[in-house]
Amino acid sequence: MFNLFKKSGVSATKNRDWGFVKTDIHSHILPGIDDGAQTLEESLALIDSMYRHGYRKMIATPHSSEDIYPNDTKTIIERRDLLRRAVGEKGIDMQIEAAAEYMIDERFVKMVESGEPMLTIHDNRVLVEMSYLLESPYLHNGLFALQTHGYQPILAHPERYNFYHNTPDKYDELKEKGCLFQLNLIAFSGYYGKHVKKVATYLFEKGMYDYVGSDIHHTRHTNALHSVLQSRVMTELTDYPFVNGTLNI
Structure with a gap:
């Protein structure tokens, strides 16, 4: 097992081109739409930090759920356009x-089954999530509905689902059902705790991840991301075939 967080003598990112981090497929940077950035100023601060870390493309993925964040295509695209204008005015490239980031709940299953177009990461890929405490009772119906309507699910941060930590075969089952996996990069910093870091390492070493994302909501996340990007783990990650590298602009 590699040492995920041993500091190198010099910056691990210095003079290196980490191609997979140029495109971030998971972030909460749209202002005032979920538990991420609340104002344009906060959004711009997060984006500026990500730019300084080498990112050049960010796909905002606000929560979309039945209860707390009932975001739909209209609300999301309106905030995207607002943020785009602000980024342009600020001169951030x-x-x-x-x-x-769709919560797999009853609303989500109904949306998919009704034929409502899903917002995709790219092509037909749809980012989905569950509660961290309990497997969604709609999980298998939701995954089946997505695939029968021509989409492929990307399960966000599988390492964070505590109810799978002692049953690793569940990860194999999800992969067999056609689920792609997205790693939260800051899991390797220990930000979410030792158990999450251990599971992230396990899934990485088994080659089960397909995408990597930041899942940033605030500056504490960008600080944790910075610590990972400066660690030796980047040497291990750079050769991993994350799909992100094919999405760069």
Whole structure:
């Protein structure tokens, strides 16, 4: 097992081109739409920090759920366009796109089954999530509905679902059902705790991840991301075939 957080003598990112981090497929940078950035100023601060870390394209993925964040295509695209204008006025050379992080709940299954177009990360890929405490009772119906309507699910941060930590075969089952996995890069900093970091390492070493994202909501996340980007883990990650590298502008 590699040492995920041993500091190198010099910056691990210095003079290196980490191609997979140029495009971030998971972030909460749209202002005032979920538990991420609340104002344009906060959004711009996060984007500026990501630019300084080498990112050049960010796909905003606000929560879309039945109860707390009932965001739809209209609300998300309106905030995306607002943020795009602000980024342009600020002179930050960052491409801003938008999709959604869909909670696998009853509303989501109904949306998919009704034929409502989903916001995608790219092509037919849809980012989905569950509660961290309990597997969604709609999980298998939701995954089946997505695939029968021509979409492929990307499960956000599988390492964070505590109810799978002692049953790793569940990850194999989800992969067999056609689920792609997205790593939260800051899991390797220990930000979410030792158990999440351990599971992230396990999934990485088994080659089960397909995408990597920041899932940034605030500056504490960008600080954790910075610590990962400065660590030896980047040497291990750079050769991993994350799909992100094919999405760069």
